[in-house]
Amino acid sequence: MKPRVLSRALRLCLAGGLAAVLAACQSVAPSDPPLAAAPAASAPVPAVAAPAALPVAPPATATNRPRLLVFLVVDGLPQRQMLAYRDQLAPDGLARFLERGAWYADAHYGHAFTVTGAGHATVLSGTYPHRHGIIANEWRDAITGAPEYCTGDTGATYIGHKTQPLDGTSPKNLKVETVGDVLRRTDPRAKVIGISGKDRGAILPAGKTGTAYMYMTQTGQFASSTFYMPQHPAWVTSFNAAKPADRWFKKEWKALLPDEAYARSLPDRQPWYGQKAAALPMLMGAPSDEAPGPAYYSQLLRSPYADQLTLDFARAAIAGEGLGKDNVPDILAISLSAHDYINHRFSAESRFSHDHLLQLDRMLQDFFKHLDATVGRDNYIATLTADHGFMPAPEFTAQQGLRSGRIVGNQLLTRVNSGLEEEFGAGKWVSFSGSALLLNKQLITQQRVDPDEVAEEARALLMEEPGIAAAYTRRELAAGSRIDGPFFGAMQRAWHVDVSGDVQYVLKPYWMFQSSTSIATHGSPYPYDTNVPILAWGPRWVKPGRVDERVEVVDIAPTAANWLGVAPPATSEGKPLPLPTK
Numbered sequence: 001m002k003p004r005v006l007s008r009a010l011r012l013c014l015a016g017g018l019a020a021v022l023a024a025c026q027s028v029a030p031s032d033p034p035l036a037a038a039p040a041a042s043a044p045v046p047a048v049a050a051p052a053a054l055p056v057a058p059p060a061t062a063t064n065r066p067r068l069l070v071f072l073v074v075d076g077l078p079q080r081q082m083l084a085y086r087d088q089l090a091p092d093g094l095a096r097f098l099e100r101g102a103w104y105a106d107a108h109y110g111h112a113f114t115v116t117g118a119g120h121a122t123v124l125s126g127t128y129p130h131r132h133g134i135i136a137n138e139w140r141d142a143i144t145g146a147p148e149y150c151t152g153d154t155g156a157t158y159i160g161h162k163t164q165p166l167d168g169t170s171p172k173n174l175k176v177e178t179v180g181d182v183l184r185r186t187d188p189r190a191k192v193i194g195i196s197g198k199d200r201g202a203i204l205p206a207g208k209t210g211t212a213y214m215y216m217t218q219t220g221q222f223a224s225s226t227f228y229m230p231q232h233p234a235w236v237t238s239f240n241a242a243k244p245a246d247r248w249f250k251k252e253w254k255a256l257l258p259d260e261a262y263a264r265s266l267p268d269r270q271p272w273y274g275q276k277a278a279a280l281p282m283l284m285g286a287p288s289d290e291a292p293g294p295a296y297y298s299q300l301l302r303s304p305y306a307d308q309l310t311l312d313f314a315r316a317a318i319a320g321e322g323l324g325k326d327n328v329p330d331i332l333a334i335s336l337s338a339h340d341y342i343n344h345r346f347s348a349e350s351r352f353s354h355d356h357l358l359q360l361d362r363m364l365q366d367f368f369k370h371l372d373a374t375v376g377r378d379n380y381i382a383t384l385t386a387d388h389g390f391m392p393a394p395e396f397t398a399q400q401g402l403r404s405g406r407i408v409g410n411q412l413l414t415r416v417n418s419g420l421e422e423e424f425g426a427g428k429w430v431s432f433s434g435s436a437l438l439l440n441k442q443l444i445t446q447q448r449v450d451p452d453e454v455a456e457e458a459r460a461l462l463m464e465e466p467g468i469a470a471a472y473t474r475r476e477l478a479a480g481s482r483i484d485g486p487f488f489g490a491m492q493r494a495w496h497v498d499v500s501g502d503v504q505y506v507l508k509p510y511w512m513f514q515s516s517t518s519i520a521t522h523g524s525p526y527p528y529d530t531n532v533p534i535l536a537w538g539p540r541w542v543k544p545g546r547v548d549e550r551v552e553v554v555d556i557a558p559t560a561a562n563w564l565g566v567a568p569p570a571t572s573e574g575k576p577l578p579l580p581t582k
């Protein structure tokens with residue numbers, strides 16, 4: 001499988017009108033229990049505030065600021081998974097946070113459509129899609145229906161690499177500033193670097209004025225885009241010239257621990273994996289390949305080695321850019337992508353995912369050791385969170401006796417459009433856009449019908465579908481008129497008036513859109529998707545301890561701003577995280 005190629009195929013399908021495929025990138029939701037009893041749901045905008053009773057970190061002054069903020073995002077890591085293997089963690093990887101740092105044990109996203117673009121735009125802006133505008137990974141232009149990609153920008157191209165029209169090359173669609181933007185505005189000498197296996201994982205945390213580098217599945221190299229610079233600095237060229245991605249070619253991904261250590265996760269070769277050979281050890285590169293090529297470089301993303309490569313590139317960035325070398329704080333945002341690819345392919349309950357997290361834990365331990373040696377233990381703060389959690393595979397959920405299901409997106413769309421044709425006449429009235437149905441504005445103008453009436457009918461048709469938990473129209477979301485409805489607050493926070501579609505929906509728990517590439521996914525307002533780790537370590541600034549108060553991911557940005565001695569981003573809606581009390 002080739003993630004970048006597949007993703008391009010998805011976008012092409014979209015362009016061709018098979019918008020249902022888009023929905024495959026979404027995950028969704030729940031409800032065997034009656035909706036009213038479902039979790040999360042319905043609070044108005046800033047859902048959760050830090051409890052007033054707990055102290056809040058005082059803003060840093062110019063003399064006690066960290067030299068470097070290392071901001072780690074593990075793509076697709078639900079908190080439950082980190083806890084499931086806690087006894088198998090290395091002494092100084094994730095355990096550095098859990099045992100010697102601050103651990104916010106009830107941290108959640110507050111927006112309903114928990115996907116990669118939306119999460120990465122949230123982490124350092126401190127705001128949700130209703131303000132930052134990154135409502136999904138892919139969507140359609142609300143007026144023309146043309147496909148859009150969250151970090152797409154036809155005005156920029158990858159440096160030294162081919163660029164397709166919807167490839168992610170800039171933060172053009174990000175409507176807000178990040179902590180890094182405030183930092184750089186305060187002192188332009190500050191450096192803000194974003195690095196990831198995915199373009200959106202690098203570009204969105206880097207903000208409007210940072211610099212992003214992303215992994216290229218065609219070559220196994222890291223590249224930036226012409227939005228950021230005309231050509232790469234020497235340290236990037238020399239990193240790529242050494243072909244570091246090639247060193248795992250024809251090597252095997254072997255489990256880190258003996259078999260008995262994995263008794264708590266699902267054995268390899270589950271029937272729903274869809275590949276008989278899906279087992280560890282796993283060969284990197286096809287047996288017939290004579291040299292590393294795009295298939296091998298894509299495969300790395302579904303193995304521990306993409307994360308190793310990303311952290312190696314981060315080490316090169318620290319040296320090449322002199323990050324953390326002086327008293328002007330820098331931000332190094334690193335998004336580790338492999339966990340998400342592995343979870344989509346095998347689910348978070350699999351041995352693959354279990355082993356990957358243990359391997360990543362050891363990589364983080366080495367990375368922290370490197371930071372201690374180069375930047376100095378008393379000079380940096382490290383944080384770790386995730387852009388979303390993950391649902392279990394529906395087949396696994398069914399084995400637990402819970403209802404679950406897969407929706408065939410294009411069939412659902414056909415049923416809704418047929419219903420609308422009966423009411424309003426022939427035509428394709430709606431298509432998928434992010435986690436919404438988008439009205440065909442041209443058809444509505446031609447037929448001279450009231451768009452609110454079409455949206456209301458589409459909502460009613462959607463609610464007849466077995467996997468849909470809730471749906472609201474543009475009028476309801478804009479007016480806030482259904483504030484007591486299930487998931488309404490989370491759906492409002494996921495919906496942007498200029499970018500989003502016209503009927504926003506949430507799936508029932510443990511339901512997902514069928515996808516040829518994912519046996520499990522994410523994108524719901526349920527705790528398996530919203531509950532992610534928030535961890536921080538930095539002995540001079542972060543008091544160790546566990547905080548059990550509910551906090552939100554939007555609370556990270558104002559906290560980071562305090563550490564760095566700058567104002568929070570202008571549209572930030574979070575509050576500084578409460579300090580641990582033990």
Ligand SMILES: [Zn+2]
Pocket residue numbers: 075076115116117340387388
């Ligand atoms: Zn993700």
